Amino acid sequence: MERYSRQLLVIGIEAQEKLKKTRVAIVGCGALGTGIAELLARLGVGFIRLIDADYVELSNLSRTHLFEESDIYKPKAMVCYEKVKKINPEVTIEPIIDVINPENALKYLSDVDYVFDATDNVLTRLIINDACVMLNKPLIYGGVSGLYGSVKLVVPYKSACLSCFLNYNGDDTNACEVIGVVDTITSVVASLEVQEFLNHLMNQDKNGEELIYVDLKELSFEKIKIERNPYCEACSRKEFVYLKKNYTVNACIPTEVSEPKGSPVISNEWLRIYKTTGGVIVCYNNGKCFKRVVR
Ligand SMILES: [Zn+2]
Structure with missing residues (x-):
């Protein structure tokens, strides 16, 4: 204590x-x-x-x-x-x-x-x-x-x-x-x-x-x-519309995607980062990849 x-x-x-x-x-x-x-x-x-x-x-x-x-x-x-x-x-x-x-x-x-x-x-x-x-x-x-x-x-x-x-x-x-x-x-x-x-x-x-x-x-x-x-x-x-997903997702939120082909621009023990049109895709060791818009 x-x-x-x-x-x-x-x-x-x-x-x-x-x-x-x-x-x-x-x-x-x-x-x-x-x-x-x-x-x-x-x-x-x-x-x-x-x-x-x-x-x-x-x-x-x-x-x-x-x-x-x-x-x-x-x-x-x-x-x-x-x-x-x-x-x-x-x-x-x-x-x-x-x-x-x-x-x-x-x-x-x-x-x-x-x-x-x-x-x-x-x-x-x-x-x-x-x-x-x-x-x-x-x-x-x-x-x-x-x-x-x-x-x-x-x-x-x-x-x-x-x-x-x-x-x-x-x-x-x-x-x-x-x-x-x-x-x-x-x-x-x-x-x-x-x-x-x-x-x-x-x-x-x-x-x-x-x-x-x-x-x-x-x-x-x-x-x-x-x-x-x-x-x-x-x-x-109690309609909970946001849990029912009837809306358009905005660019702020990373979306889950699959790992792209090609070489990552950054690769370390934690993640791989790929450049893509209008943004980046980051893939982690837990198998998940997310696309993020970069402004
Ligand atoms: Zn309320």
Whole structure:
């Protein structure tokens, strides 16, 4: 318990024991996901599943604390796993190199207690949201853009879910890699997501009625009350449209493909990267290949 002696003075032994028994999934191992993983491991969460199909690039290093130059062209989920394991070997960590989609969302999220959204696009968020509402699991949403961020705890059927107020119009290509973002906001949003989790763990009556909006330019925090939408496709009508896959997939999300013929431009012990029209195909040792659009 020496490891946790200072935080025990704040959260108490009961919460510390609860943390040890808690299982979480983090969807996305970018700036938000690695920040959340590090904080949760230091706190002493018992089990962390990390899901990401991307690999580390030079442009990640300005805001992703766990990544170093020597990690470039390694799978993000594996790098995050290796670093976090060193921080706290008492935590069980399961890295998964994959993209969350309607076929696997329930499988990856059904045996955890909390789900953290650390993704960069609306469609993936709505898939995760549908799964969490269907499974009745708390979801902690976080989004960043420039110097602005927002965070919300979703407790299904008690507070507004993401489908209550977010819409997917078939094209959110302005998201993912093209928007600017600074490390300060990702650090703040990752911390707020973990605090929302901790507050809920310690007090189950906290149901996340409010969305926290952070403006780092003005150094302001705002709490915005969001009501449940009586016509919500997820938590009211239980249609779960994003798990039924009746939408057009946008370019933000890597799609699974088969390994191309020819020579990879990058090949190492972890992966092979092939150049293709408009993007790259990356193939990992787990047999999965993903096509990603490069802008
Ligand atoms: Zn809803």
